[in-house]
Structures are given as structure tokens and as C-alpha cells.
Amino acid sequence: MSHVWIWLEQFQGKIPSIVWETMGVARRLADALGTGVTAVWIGGTIADQAEEAIAMGADVVQVVEHPALADFRFEPYLAVLTRLAKEGAPRAILMGSTARGRELAGGLAAELGTATLVDALEVSVEDGRVIVVRPIYEGKLFARAYVERSPAILTIRGRAFPKPDPDPGRKGEIRRVSVELDPSVFSTEVLEWIQEAEGEISLNEARIVVGGGRGVGGPEGFEPLRELARALGAALGATRAVVDAGWIPYKYQVGQTGKTISPDLYIACGISGAIQHLSGLRGVKVIVAINKDPEAPIFKVARYGVVDDLFRIVPALTAELRRRGLAKG
Amino acid sequence: MHIVVPIKQTPDTTAALTVDASGRISWGDAPLIVNPWDEFAIEESLRLKEKFGGKVTVITLGPESAKEALKQAVAMGCDEAILLHDPAFEGSDAVVTAAILAAAIRKLGAVDLVFMGKESVDGNSAQVPPALARRLGWPLLAYVGKIREVDPAGRTIVVERILEEGRQVVRAPLPAVLSAMQMNEPRYPSFMGIRKAARMQIQVWNAADLGLSPEQVGAAASAARWPAVFAPPRQEVQCEFIQGESPEEIARLLVDRLLAEKVL
Numbered sequence: 001m002s003h004v005w006i007w008l009e010q011f012q013g014k015i016p017s018i019v020w021e022t023m024g025v026a027r028r029l030a031d032a033l034g035t036g037v038t039a040v041w042i043g044g045t046i047a048d049q050a051e052e053a054i055a056m057g058a059d060v061v062q063v064v065e066h067p068a069l070a071d072f073r074f075e076p077y078l079a080v081l082t083r084l085a086k087e088g089a090p091r092a093i094l095m096g097s098t099a100r101g102r103e104l105a106g107g108l109a110a111e112l113g114t115a116t117l118v119d120a121l122e123v124s125v126e127d128g129r130v131i132v133v134r135p136i137y138e139g140k141l142f143a144r145a146y147v148e149r150s151p152a153i154l155t156i157r158g159r160a161f162p163k164p165d166p167d168p169g170r171k172g173e174i175r176r177v178s179v180e181l182d183p184s185v186f187s188t189e190v191l192e193w194i195q196e197a198e199g200e201i202s203l204n205e206a207r208i209v210v211g212g213g214r215g216v217g218g219p220e221g222f223e224p225l226r227e228l229a230r231a232l233g234a235a236l237g238a239t240r241a242v243v244d245a246g247w248i249p250y251k252y253q254v255g256q257t258g259k260t261i262s263p264d265l266y267i268a269c270g271i272s273g274a275i276q277h278l279s280g281l282r283g284v285k286v287i288v289a290i291n292k293d294p295e296a297p298i299f300k301v302a303r304y305g306v307v308d309d310l311f312r313i314v315p316a317l318t319a320e321l322r323r324r325g326l327a328k329g
Numbered sequence: 330m331h332i333v334v335p336i337k338q339t340p341d342t343t344a345a346l347t348v349d350a351s352g353r354i355s356w357g358d359a360p361l362i363v364n365p366w367d368e369f370a371i372e373e374s375l376r377l378k379e380k381f382g383g384k385v386t387v388i389t390l391g392p393e394s395a396k397e398a399l400k401q402a403v404a405m406g407c408d409e410a411i412l413l414h415d416p417a418f419e420g421s422d423a424v425v426t427a428a429i430l431a432a433a434i435r436k437l438g439a440v441d442l443v444f445m446g447k448e449s450v451d452g453n454s455a456q457v458p459p460a461l462a463r464r465l466g467w468p469l470l471a472y473v474g475k476i477r478e479v480d481p482a483g484r485t486i487v488v489e490r491i492l493e494e495g496r497q498v499v500r501a502p503l504p505a506v507l508s509a510m511q512m513n514e515p516r517y518p519s520f521m522g523i524r525k526a527a528r529m530q531i532q533v534w535n536a537a538d539l540g541l542s543p544e545q546v547g548a549a550a551s552a553a554r555w556p557a558v559f560a561p562p563r564q565e566v567q568c569e570f571i572q573g574e575s576p577e578e579i580a581r582l583l584v585d586r587l588l589a590e591k592v593l
Contacts, residue, residue, distance in 0.1 A: 144556055299568045
């Protein structure tokens with residue numbers, strides 16, 4: 001029986017939350033199609049991640065371990081997945097809509113002669129067919145789409161689906177698989193890692209994001225926002241204008257040509273609300289805007305607004321969270 | 330170096346979009362532009378040309394009107410421009426688009442680098458770069474935030490790829506396929522460039538020119554199906570303005586609201 005497959009993306013052995021959210025989707029799809037879930041681990045030495053995958057919903061875990069596969073590289077990872085998929089004939093292959101997930105998805109579609117639907121916000125089964133709703137045109141429109149051939153390759157938008165609760169009692173099978181790879185797939189070489197996000201909450205996974213725009217006035221203007229972010233256990237974000245001005249690095253940029261985020265709460269400080277910034281905020285549940293200008297477009301998408309100086313309000317907010325014992329750091 | 334930049338013509342990102350009953354997308358009077366992600370690839374390619382010599386060829390798959398996007402790229406400094414146009418190309422999905430681009434790149438002969446935006450602002454899929462790399466059989470360096478070094482003689486390139494956890498520094502042999510993040514500030518077209526673009530006769534290649542048969546391209550060859558496009562459910566947001574005598578009072582009222590919303 002053709003299973004629904006999921007690629008267990010990992011970074012230095014750690015599996016990010018988006019993969020488990022995707023596992024929840026894979027499980028639901030498999031149940032609707034009357035089949036099982038096969039998870040594929042590719043990497044260096046595996047520890048307890050296979051058991052974790054079973055607890056999260058996998059029926060079979062295929063483990064491909066090799067020192068040369070410790071670091072993600074497109075060509076060898078793609079070669080492994082392609083080989084396994086040609087043998088296992090999955091019904092669908094799912095992955096998180098991350099940088100690596102998207103590149104592998106596109107490569108797989110080309111290798112298997114099928115197609116990819118990225119950034120799925122909704123996934124359902126109708127008449128045995130996997131139907132996806134995904135945003136296009138920066139989220140201005142939605143498309144309902146499906147893949148006519150097998151396997152359908154899907155990437156799942158982060159924070160669009162709940163992470164399943166692990167069930168340590170679930171039973172599954174762990175299969176160690178060895179894959180012979182042509183040396184030509186190892187033509188690229190990872191020279192080093194520059195880990196910028198260390199000790200910080202990533203914008204992609206954050207439940208709360210504190211964003212700064214031109215209103216912060218300069219690089220040092222981000223300090224009170226950082227304080228608030230620390231108190232909230234939040235990630236820091238920024239508009240393109242302040243990134244272009246060199247006040248804060250590119251990795252913080254939210255919106256068009258930056259990151260698309262979907263936290264529960266976004267606190268926009270000194271952000272006017274240009275459409276290019278707003279396009280990165282379509283998945284946010286609640287937006288709070290703090291801006292001196294009552295006419296700022298950000299108030300049109302905000303649930304709560306404060307028309308005031310952010311340098312008065314933001315520190316007061318941090319202090320209030322601390323006073324009530326709500327602060328995390 | 331010969332660098333090929335595949336670009337896409339897209340509606341302006343500030344355009345308001347509508348969908349009619351037949352699912353046709355319209356952007357009213359809004360202008361068509363060069364996909365902003367592709368502009369980063371154009372700029373970076375022009376900088377490589379200025380450093381190492383050679384030429385930059387810009388190609389696009391689209392209707393006759395997509396020549397305007399090619400002219401914009403030429404006005405910025407690209408040397409040659411080719412439109413890939415054939416009624417049979419219509420409805421091509423990312424994998425089929427990649428196959429058409431790959432055929433065009435092979436026809437161009439010796440190419441050292443293919444450099445494109447990481448995704449388009451209309452399709453938002455980021456699937457053409459990896460599919461194109463596979464169709465060409467070249468290494469993929471997607472999500473490039475910086476080119477560290479290029480060695481045209483040794484035929485290698487070192488880039489920084491921007492991934493979720495940080496930057497992965499990778500060396501690859503040339504030729505390779507690169508996709509660009511926001512990695513520079515794209516230049517404006519020069520006066521001389523605009524004149525050159527205005528005079529340029531843009532070559533048009535169709536399926537036969539690329540050695541592709543009608544069943545290898547377009548909707549017939551594509552596995553992705555898009556039965557419906559629609560406006561997302563409107564979330565009516567009414568902004569509640571929080572007012573108070575002091576910042577402390579405003580902060581207290583705001584925290585009350587956020588606790589009630591269960592988002593803290």
C-alpha cells in the first residue's frame with residue numbers, strides 16, 4: 001500500500017517544530033486515504049529521533065545514516081529521497097515549507113516527473129485526491145490545487161497546523177536502509193556554518209514577534225524593543241526600510257523580500273504599514289500597532305492601536321509584564 | 330563569464346488583485362514589473378560581469394508583452410535578451426517551465442552560471458530553481474545571500490546560503506544554478522541602457538527552436554492543476570484604540586486585552 005511520506009528535516013540532529021506540524025497533516029491524510037505514514041530520516045548518526053517520529057504519528061521510519069550526509073546538501077539528499085521514492089512509490093511526499101524543504105520538493109518533482117504544491121494552508125482528501133489551499137501573489141489570493149500524478153509533493157506552511165501530542169505507546173517499524181550514491185552527487189562542499197540565530201527565538205517559529213520600523217529612529221532605537229521581546233519570549237522583526245538603512249541585519253526583515261511570519265501576536269512599533277511589510281503579516285492572529293501617526297495604514301490591519309510615542313509605551317509595556325509576573329526573561 | 334538570468338514579469342507588488350467568475354486574475358491599471366527577487370540576481374550578475382568580464386544574457390518565458398521586462402534588464406546593463414514564447418508554453422507548471430528554460434540555456438552554449446530570484450512574487454513557489462538545476466544536471470545553490478568568491482579559472486564558486494538557522498557557506502563547481510535573496514541594492518537603468526534597450530531587437534525562441542515537442546510543454550505536460558483561485562476570506566479588523574492618562578495605564582489596559590485574547 002502506498003504510504004504518505006514525510007521527510008524528517010533536521011539541523012544538527014534536531015527536528016524543528018514545523019516537521020511535527022507536517023507529521024500531523026501526514027497522519028490525517030494517511031487516515032483519510034486508508035494508508036500509513038512513512039518517515040524518512042537522512043543524516044549522520046541517528047539517536048532517538050526515529051522513536052520520536054513514531055510517537056508523533058509515523059508507522060515506518062526509514063533511516064539512512066551516513067557521515068557524508070550529516071550536513072544538508074541538496075544533491076545527495078535529493079538522490080537518497082529519489083531512490084527511496086522510486087522503490088516505495090509513495091502516494092504523497094510531505095515536508096515543512098522551509099528553505100531546505102522547498103528546494104528538495106522542487107528537485108523531487110523534477111526527478112519524479114510530478115509537481116509540487118508549496119506552502120499548504122489547508123490539506124484535504126476529496127475523491128481520493130489530495131487537495132491543497134495555498135496562498136499566491138504574496139497571500140493576496142488563494143489557490144485550490146492538486147497534483148494529477150503520483151506522488152503529490154507538498155510543503156506545509158509553518159504554524160498553519162497544530163503540532164500533534166506525542167503518544168509514547170505508538171508502535172512502528174524502524175528500517176535501516178543503505179543507499180549507494182554516485183560520488184558525483186557530492187560535488188558541493190559545506191565549508192562552515194554561521195549560526196546567527198543562536199540563543200534567539202527564530203522569526204519562523206515565534207509565537208510573538210516585536211517589529212520595529214522607521215519610528216525607532218536608529219540602531220539604538222531597537223534596544224527597548226529587544227527588552228520587550230526578551231520579556232515576552234518573542235522574536236525581533238523589522239521593516240525593509242530599517243534593514244536598508246543598516247539599523248538591523250537582513251535576517252530580521254519581515255515582508256516582501258524578507259520573511260513571512262505567522263505568530264499569534266505581532267507588536268508593530270513605529271511601523272507605518274507599507275503594503276510590502278503587511279504582505280509578510282497575513283498569517284498573524286492579533287496585531288498591536290504603536291505609532292505616533294493616527295493615519296498610519298498599520299492601524300487598518302491592527303486589532304489594537306496606541307497613538308503615542310513608542311519610546312514611552314514600549315518600556316511601560318515591558319515593565320507592566322514584569323510587574324504582573326508575565327515576563328519570561 | 331557567461332551568466333544567464335531567467336526572469337519573470339509580474340504585476341506590481343502594490344497592485345490590488347481581483348478574480349472574476351472564470352478564475353481570471355486581474356490587476357487593473359497596475360504596471361507589470363520585473364519580479365523584485367530577479368532584480369537582485371540581475372544586479373549581482375552585472376557586478377560579476379564588471380569584475381570578471383563576459384556577458385549577461387537575460388531570458389524570460391512569457392507573452393510578447395514580457396519583452397518589456399527584458400528591456401528593463403537590458404537597460405540595467407544586461408547584454409542580450411531572449412523571449413521564450415510559444416502558445417504551446419501556456420499553462421506550464423514549475424517543472425515544465427524549468428525544462429523549457431533548461432532547453433534554452435543549453436542552446437546558448439557555454440554558460441558558467443544561471444542566476445535567478447529565489448521565487449516570483451506571483452507564484453511564490455521557489456520551485457523553478459531546484460527543478461532547473463536538476464534539468465541541467467548542475468549543482469543548486471539556492472537562497473544565496475552573498476557571493477564570497479568566484480574562481481573562473483578554477484571553475485568554483487563559494488556562497489553563503491541563508492537558511493532558517495543561519496548561513497551555510499558552500500563551495501560548488503561551475504556551472505551552477507543560483508537563486509538570490511535580497512543581497513544588494515539593484516541599480517536603476519542608465520540613460521545609455523535605456524537607449525540600447527529601445528533599439529534592441531529581442532530574439533524570440535519557440536518550442537521548435539528549443540527542440541521541444543508540443544506534448545513536452547504547457548498544461549498538457551504539467552502535473553499541477555489549479556481548479557480555483559479566489560480572494561482569501563476577509564478578516565474584518567476593527568482597531569480598538571487604547572487610551573489612558575499615562576503610559577503605565579495604557580500598558581495595563583493593553584496587557585488586559587492581550588490576556589483576554591490568549592496571545593500572551
